[in-house]
Amino acid sequence: MVIINxxxxxxxxxxxxxxxxxxxxxxxxxxxxxxxTRNEVKSGGRSDLIPTIKFRHCSLLRNxxxxxAYLYDRLLRIRALRWEYGSVxxxxxxxxxxAEEVEWxxxxxxxxxxxxxxxxxxxxxxxxQDMKPPKSLYIEVRCLKDYGxxxxxxxxxxxxxxxxxxxxxxxxxxxxxxxxxxxxxxS
Amino acid sequence: xxxxxFRVESGALGPxxxxxxxxxxxxxxxKLPVRTETAMPRLGAxxxxxxxxxxxxxxxxxxxxxxxxLWLAKGLFDNKxxxxxxxxxxxxxxxxxxxxxxxxxxxDLHKLGPHFYGFGSxxxxxxxxxxxxxxxxxxxxxIGRFRRIMDSSQNAYNEDTSALVARLDEMxxxxxxxxxxGLNDFQCWEKGQASQITASSLxxxxxxxxxxxxxx
Numbered sequence: 001m002v003i004i005n006x007x008x009x010x011x012x013x014x015x016x017x018x019x020x021x022x023x024x025x026x027x028x029x030x031x032x033x034x035x036x037t038r039n040e041v042k043s044g045g046r047s048d049l050i051p052t053i054k055f056r057h058c059s060l061l062r063n064x065x066x067x068x069a070y071l072y073d074r075l076l077r078i079r080a081l082r083w084e085y086g087s088v089x090x091x092x093x094x095x096x097x098x099a100e101e102v103e104w105x106x107x108x109x110x111x112x113x114x115x116x117x118x119x120x121x122x123x124x125x126x127x128x129q130d131m132k133p134p135k136s137l138y139i140e141v142r143c144l145k146d147y148g149x150x151x152x153x154x155x156x157x158x159x160x161x162x163x164x165x166x167x168x169x170x171x172x173x174x175x176x177x178x179x180x181x182x183x184x185x186x187s
Numbered sequence: 188x189x190x191x192x193f194r195v196e197s198g199a200l201g202p203x204x205x206x207x208x209x210x211x212x213x214x215x216x217x218k219l220p221v222r223t224e225t226a227m228p229r230l231g232a233x234x235x236x237x238x239x240x241x242x243x244x245x246x247x248x249x250x251x252x253x254x255x256x257l258w259l260a261k262g263l264f265d266n267k268x269x270x271x272x273x274x275x276x277x278x279x280x281x282x283x284x285x286x287x288x289x290x291x292x293x294x295d296l297h298k299l300g301p302h303f304y305g306f307g308s309x310x311x312x313x314x315x316x317x318x319x320x321x322x323x324x325x326x327x328x329x330i331g332r333f334r335r336i337m338d339s340s341q342n343a344y345n346e347d348t349s350a351l352v353a354r355l356d357e358m359x360x361x362x363x364x365x366x367x368x369g370l371n372d373f374q375c376w377e378k379g380q381a382s383q384i385t386a387s388s389l390x391x392x393x394x395x396x397x398x399x400x401x402x403x
Contacts, residue, residue: 051227051263051270058262069195069207076192083191084387135382180386186379 031060078105082112083128086175129174139170141182150176190388199305200358210357214302215261215309218254220274225249227270257309264313273313275321278303284324291331296356303356304329332359340366344374 034056078101081089087109094102117124147160150172158166165185176182197214198205205211228246247253255263255271263270277283278299287294296303307325311318332355339351340363348367352360375381 048226049228051225052229054263054270055227055230055259058259061262062258065206066212069209069212072207073194073209076194080191080193085390132382132384139384174384177384178387178390180390183386184384186383 034060074101075104079108081105082108085179129171134170137170138167139173140165140167140185141173141177142185144181144183147176147181197305197358199302200308204309211305214305214357215257217300217302217306218256219260219276219310221253221255221260221271222274223247223249223251223253223271224268225270257306261309261312266314273315275310275315275317276300279307279310279321279324284320287324287328291328292335295354296359297354301357304358336363337366339363341370343367344370
């Protein structure tokens with residue numbers, strides 16, 4: 001039961017998913033004991049074991065609750081990733097997610113995309129953009145790390161080197177600012 | 188401001204805890220004193236000094252006093268007190284209640300049990316005759332402390348707030364943080380930074396963590 005506490009503190013998505021089997025083994029052992037004791041009560045007539053059964057039942061429920069709450073919290077954070085980071089996750093993050101979580105993320109992405117396409121007439125509306133009300137069409141950005149070539153709408157490309165400053169359209173760089181590649185500079 | 192992660196809130200102050208709330212799970216892990224009303228066989232392995240030994244099937248004898256976590260106490264408790272009977276922890280009894288009614292602001296609620304209000308509210312499930320007094324005391328304590336929390340959270344901008352939150356329990360700290368967030372958002376708007384796109388908080392945390400991982 002003490003092991004479960006560790007998961008509650010490891011709230012970050014960055015904790016590996018591999019630690020989870022310990023909890024599963026715990027639940028399995030408890031369940032096994034539970035079945036044995038229950039059979040004893042039913043067939044052997046030992047009704048004094050009922051408190052023991054209740055105790056183990058409570059422990060099982062508790063373990064289940066901790067496991068489910070942990071998994072649900074992870075899902076909430078993965079969902080937030082779609083809104084805060086974008087639709088393509090970096091490999092480092094994806095490494096820490098289980099296959100089911102990646103699949104869930106893809107389903108969520110798809111649902112969100114379908115919904116966005118259904119808004120605003122023919123072409124849909126990207127609601128993950130402009131999360132803060134924009135004040136101008138073009139913004140001043142500074143590069144925080146080397147990114148490479150970046151193509152702007154009219155065909156010209158900009159080289160994004162560390163500490164270079166550019167004046168770019170807001171809708172092109174919003175994604176990059178949120179990912180931490182660029183920094184929005186206020187004049 | 189543009190936050191996308193909404194954690195499951197605590198339901199502890201209401202009739203039932205939220206199943207999925209991590210705060211409630213942490214809260215219900217706190218212990219409370221309990222007396223067993225019947226022998227519990229085979230559980231003596233957990234509390235070796237109390238167990239009856241091999242003859243009694245390693246049982247915890249009847250009438251022994253234990254400290255069980257709230258989730259276990261709730262699960263084993265029933266109205267007829269067949270398995271356990273629950274005693275109130277000291278801080279919810281008459282002695283401490285008079286302390287709270289005297290001056291609620293002075294008390295260090297964090298030390299007394301970091302989930303004072305939540306735990307106290309869930310204690311009401313155990314049908315103690317003092318339930319009405321306990322709930323009244325919880326309410327009055329909160330009313331007494333609220334003004335100071337609100338004032339301090341709304342006026343501490345860009346300072347170290349550890350002295351202010353040291354004596355608050357978890358629920359009050361949540362309130363304090365909400366107040367601080369409101370204050371920070373307002374100041375950010377006043378400075379004209381409200382339209383500045385920022386990197387997502389997840390990215391910032393990840394960067395910081397990577398840095399410490401590499402250094403450590």
